Amino acid sequence: MRLTNYTDYSLRVLIYLALKKDFELCTIKEIADTYQISKNHLMKIIHELGKLGYIDTIRGRHGGIRLAKKPEEINIGEVVSKTEEDFHIVDCFNKENHYCVITSACKLKHILAEALLAFVNVLKEYTLEDLIENKGDLYQLLES
Template sequence: MRLTNYTDYSLRVLIYLGLKKDDELGTIKDIAEFYHISKNHLMKITHELGKLGYIETIRGRNGGIRLAKHPKDINIGEVVSKTEEDFHIVDCFSQGGNYCVISPTCKLKHVLFEALQAFLKVLKEYTLEDLIENKDDIYQLLRT
């Protein structure tokens, strides 16, 4: 299973912001430079993360972005489920996908569906707080 860059970058934004102190704001420019990611991609991602209620934007001269929730309240499985466009591992998962001649009796799609459910179940066991518990180590990387 593979996550899209969109989800990967969404998680990176949340990790970056999770490392900030309560009154400290991050900027798209800083995040883009730290991760070597396009600012244009991050603008779309931060906009969506804001609509989903994970981050908030502070406008003005000293504005920026910050988490809208405490890291322990941001579930990784939920973020992945909301940022992934779909989980069509194989074509028969999608409606209107190519018809496979063995589809009516195929066991593969059931095995893959079960694997997908296990994947999402594991992700739902973690929060952003779990991902940043080594905050000091990550923070050192931010400073370099």
Template sequence: MRLTNYTDYSLRVLVYLGLKKTGQLSTIQEIADTYNISKNHLMKIIHHLGKLGYIETIRGRNGGIKLAMNPTEINIGKVVLATEEDFHIVNCFSEGRNYCILTPSCKLKHALNEALMAFLSVLNSYTLADFLHNNDELNALIGDPFSDK
């Protein structure tokens, strides 16, 4: 199982914003620079996370982005489900692209589906808050952009 960059970057954005003090705003450029990610790609992700209700965007000169909910309310499994295009581990998971002649009798598909469900179950057991307990270490790694400048 491999997550797309879109999901990876979505999770990174949420961690970054989760490290902020409550109400403190960040900018897309700040996040892009920190993670060395394309600003244009992040704009799509930020827009999507906003539509999903995970972040709030404030327009204007002093605008920015921040979490729209408490990190304890942001379930990682739900974020992954909302940001991944599909979970077609193999072709037989996709009805439109299944060209395998073994599908009618294959037991592998069921084992892979069971593994996928276990993967999602583990992610569902975590919230964003679970990944923010070591905030001093994380802030040190990203250059502590939250110190007063």
């Protein structure tokens, strides 16, 4: 299983914001510069995370972004499920656009579906708070 860059960057944004003290505001540019990610790409991610209710976006001169919930209230499995475009591990997972002559009798699809479910279920056991337990190390890496 491989997550898209979109989901990876979404999780990085949430980690960055979770490390801010007292829901302090920061800017998209700040996050983009820290992670060396395109600001334009992050703008789409920030917009979506706002629509999903994970972050607050405040417009204006003194605006910025911050977490909308406490880190312990943000479930990683839920974030991944909401930010991944699809979970088409192999073509036969895509009901609209696949062709495989053995699909109707193939056991692989069912095994992969079980593995995917296990993957998501493991992620559901963790929150954003779990990802920032090592705050000191993360601060050092993000500031260098």
